[in-house]
Amino acid sequence: MATEFVARGSNLDLVGIRKEFPGFTAIDDLDLHIPAGEFFALLGPSGCGKTTTLRLVAGLEEPTSGQILIGGKDVSHTKPHERPVNTVFQSYALFPHMSVLENVAFGLKQRKIADPLKRASEALDLVQLGHLAGRRPQQLSGGQQQRVALARALVNRPSLLLLDEPLGALDLKLRREMQIELKAIQIEVGLTFLHVTHDQEEAMDMADTVAVMNKGHIEQMGAPEKLYDRPKTVFVSKFLGQSNLFIGKIVETSANSLSIDVVGYKISVPKDRAEKHTGKIAIGVRPEKADLFQNKPADSSSQNLIGPGEVKDIRFTGVSNQFLVDVPNIGLVTVFEQNEGNSTVELGDQVWISWKVEHSFGLADLPADTLDEE
Amino acid sequence: MRFALGKWALPLYTVLAFIYLLIPIAYTFVFSFNDSFKSNISWRGFTFNNWLNVCGEPGVCDAFGTSVLIGVVSTVLATILGTMIAIALVRYEFKARSQVSLLLFLPMATPEIVLGAGLASQFFNMGVTKGLGTVIVAHVMFCLSFVVVTVKARVASLDPALEEAGSDLYATPAQVFRKVTLPLLTPGIMSAALLAFALSFDDFIITNFNAGPVDTFPKFVYTAAAKGIPAEANVIGSAVFLVAIIAVVLVQLNSARKQKRLLAGK
Ligand SMILES: Nc1ncnc2c1ncn2[C@@H]1O[C@H](COP(=O)(O)OP(=O)(O)OP(=O)(O)O)[C@@H](O)[C@H]1O
Ligand SMILES: [Mg+2]
Numbered sequence: 041m042a043t044e045f046v047a048r049g050s051n052l053d054l055v056g057i058r059k060e061f062p063g064f065t066a067i068d069d070l071d072l073h074i075p076a077g078e079f080f081a082l083l084g085p086s087g088c089g090k091t092t093t094l095r096l097v098a099g100l101e102e103p104t105s106g107q108i109l110i111g112g113k114d115v116s117h118t119k120p121h122e123r124p125v126n127t128v129f130q131s132y133a134l135f136p137h138m139s140v141l142e143n144v145a146f147g148l149k150q151r152k153i154a155d156p157l158k159r160a161s162e163a164l165d166l167v168q169l170g171h172l173a174g175r176r177p178q179q180l181s182g183g184q185q186q187r188v189a190l191a192r193a194l195v196n197r198p199s200l201l202l203l204d205e206p207l208g209a210l211d212l213k214l215r216r217e218m219q220i221e222l223k224a225i226q227i228e229v230g231l232t233f234l235h236v237t238h239d240q241e242e243a244m245d246m247a248d249t250v251a252v253m254n255k256g257h258i259e260q261m262g263a264p265e266k267l268y269d270r271p272k273t274v275f276v277s278k279f280l281g282q283s284n285l286f287i288g289k290i291v292e293t294s295a296n297s298l299s300i301d302v303v304g305y306k307i308s309v310p311k312d313r314a315e316k317h318t319g320k321i322a323i324g325v326r327p328e329k330a331d332l333f334q335n336k337p338a339d340s341s342s343q344n345l346i347g348p349g350e351v352k353d354i355r356f357t358g359v360s361n362q363f364l365v366d367v368p369n370i371g372l373v374t375v376f377e378q379n380e381g382n383s384t385v386e387l388g389d390q391v392w393i394s395w396k397v398e399h400s401f402g403l404a405d406l407p408a409d410t411l412d413e414e
Numbered sequence: 415m416r417f418a419l420g421k422w423a424l425p426l427y428t429v430l431a432f433i434y435l436l437i438p439i440a441y442t443f444v445f446s447f448n449d450s451f452k453s454n455i456s457w458r459g460f461t462f463n464n465w466l467n468v469c470g471e472p473g474v475c476d477a478f479g480t481s482v483l484i485g486v487v488s489t490v491l492a493t494i495l496g497t498m499i500a501i502a503l504v505r506y507e508f509k510a511r512s513q514v515s516l517l518l519f520l521p522m523a524t525p526e527i528v529l530g531a532g533l534a535s536q537f538f539n540m541g542v543t544k545g546l547g548t549v550i551v552a553h554v555m556f557c558l559s560f561v562v563v564t565v566k567a568r569v570a571s572l573d574p575a576l577e578e579a580g581s582d583l584y585a586t587p588a589q590v591f592r593k594v595t596l597p598l599l600t601p602g603i604m605s606a607a608l609l610a611f612a613l614s615f616d617d618f619i620i621t622n623f624n625a626g627p628v629d630t631f632p633k634f635v636y637t638a639a640a641k642g643i644p645a646e647a648n649v650i651g652s653a654v655f656l657v658a659i660i661a662v663v664l665v666q667l668n669s670a671r672k673q674k675r676l677l678a679g680k
Binding site: 098099100119120121125126127129131133134135136137146147150151192196 | 573575576578579580581582583584585586587589593594597598
């Protein structure tokens with residue numbers, strides 16, 4: 041039946057998964073490979089199919105088509121209790137008729153592991169709830185329930201742990217502590233984590249690989265730094281951090297860069313950072329990669345330059361100052377400057393915006409509202 | 415003025431309502447101590463004899479025993495069947511689900527006299543001899559609807575995620591049912607069973623049509639009423655009432671104690 045205790049992590053492969061609900065396709069042709077022992081984060085807007093994906097892996101839904109392999113074994117048609125997988129449910133789903141301790145010990149008892157209660161209380165200590173072991177779940181706060189749900193899944197040391205926004209209800213401090221704890225457990229035991237979250241910082245911070253999901257399919261996946269540095273679609277560039285996008289026809293191509301014309305400004309991107317090399321393209325830059333100048337800087341082939349524009353808004357977030365600059369015919373451009381205490385730019389000032397060509401990225405698609413302009 | 419009215423009207427109304435409800439019970443109780451002779455209609459003096467010698471009047475205790483037996487068997491059958499139907503109706507999509515739900519309400523809406531007579535002619539047509547078996551079949555039938563309605567409400571409020579969590583934690587479907595579903599449905603099932611027993615125990619109309627020679631307690635009392643109900647029947651009626659009250663109080667006390675223990679976090 042179930043696997044050995046202290047199992048190692050397992051590979052997870054989803055091959056051509058499709059999931060249709062009556063009248064609605066929740067998952068559309070999903071392919072995914074998660075190597076054993078990896079911390080994999082699934083990031084995406086509400087309703088994009090994250091929970092459905094986890095439920096498919098746990099065996100709580102059956103795929104309409106496609107295969108699910110855990111550790112190379114096809115489990116597509118096995119029942120949930122036969123899969124070496126545990127889930128931290130988005131709704132916690134703690135058993136109300138059992139104490140917190142019994143909840144945590146449930147899986148261990150099912151598998152006839154020795155000393156279930158001792159192991160369960162150790163798991164509760166790990167999530168800092170040892171003192172509440174005798175309570176009923178209804179007598180705990182939302183955050184405490186969430187940690188019980190975490191302990192109840194973790195204590196089984198499954199070869200694949202599915203976490204559906206397991207830290208959503210926690211305050212920032214506890215959330216950070218739990219993140220560190222989770223990551224430590226994951227590394228120590230070598231479990232494979234499939235972690236669903238809304239919090240992009242959490243995803244970037246904890247995961248080895250981040251997948252950005254949209255409308256039932258994966259838009260892009262990769263190491264967090266790579267994903268952030270080089271988004272490939274408009275959706276990813278906007279969902280993971282912020283981006284300024286400039287759209288225009290490619291008018292000039294050199295050996296290793298290409299340029300578009302946007303109302304008279306030439307904006308360039310290295311060829312190997314652009315998803316396409318002909319036609320209309322959206323070129324983006326992260327707000328923190330751009331700089332503000334109060335005097336027009338000299339033109340340079342290694343810099344993109346637009347302006348002048350009027351500073352419409354300045355926001356102080358502590359670490360950085362965020363400027364919104366209205367450049368005529370282009371629109372609002374966001375620029376983040378480090379708060380080094382020497383910013384002299386004020387509301388209403390005329391400024392130029394410049395960034396290195398190598399910080400540009402060229403996207404595969406165009407924003408929806410510009411598609412029909414051609 | 416309005417304040418005074420509100421202050422007095424409600425308690426007064428409540429007291430009157432309780433008196434109204436309790437007078438027949440009090441009457442029954444008081445007359446269980448009547449030193450009756452032949453009929454138990456006029457007060458002839460106080461005695462414990464009826465209580466000490468309940469089975470003195472021929473047939474009272476037999477009828478009571480029969481009623482308990484029928485009640486227990488019908489309750490068990492109706493509760494098991496009804497619980498399964500309730501779960502199926504809430505959890506499984508099937509054709510004609512809403513029609514079946516509606517059908518289950520019919521026995522509650524149909525006049526008992528019609529149900530009783532209808533069943534009796536059914537048994538007659540099929541050549542079934544009336545007796546204990548036919549009474550039990552009849553009782554299971556009309557208790558079933560009440561059980562289904564009561565348990566269904568409980569099933570509907572049960573979060574399916576809990577059962578999913580059970581199966582995610584390595585429990586087979588049968589174990590999930592035993593360790594998660596059933597314990598969570600227990601309060602609903604218990605109240606359904608109590609209701610079924612109460613309904614079965616005091617049913618007269620349907621029973622009278624289908625019992626044949628079997629004498630149940632209500633049937634016995636009905637027949638006896640013609641010549642004045644024997645005081646022993648009052649004793650049994652009062653005793654049933656007292657047992658019910660004591661049971662309710664005990665359940666309340668027990669759940670209060672549990673609540674307190676939980677709050678203490680022990
Ligand atoms: N049983 C169902 N029947 C029909 N549609 C469903 C069902 N379950 C989910 N869906 C739909 O599938 C889509 C994906 O749902 P899912 O729960 O996977 O979203 P999610 O990404 O987890 O969202 P959130 O971040 O809000 O939790 C949603 O549009 C939802 O309405
Ligand atoms: Mg979800």
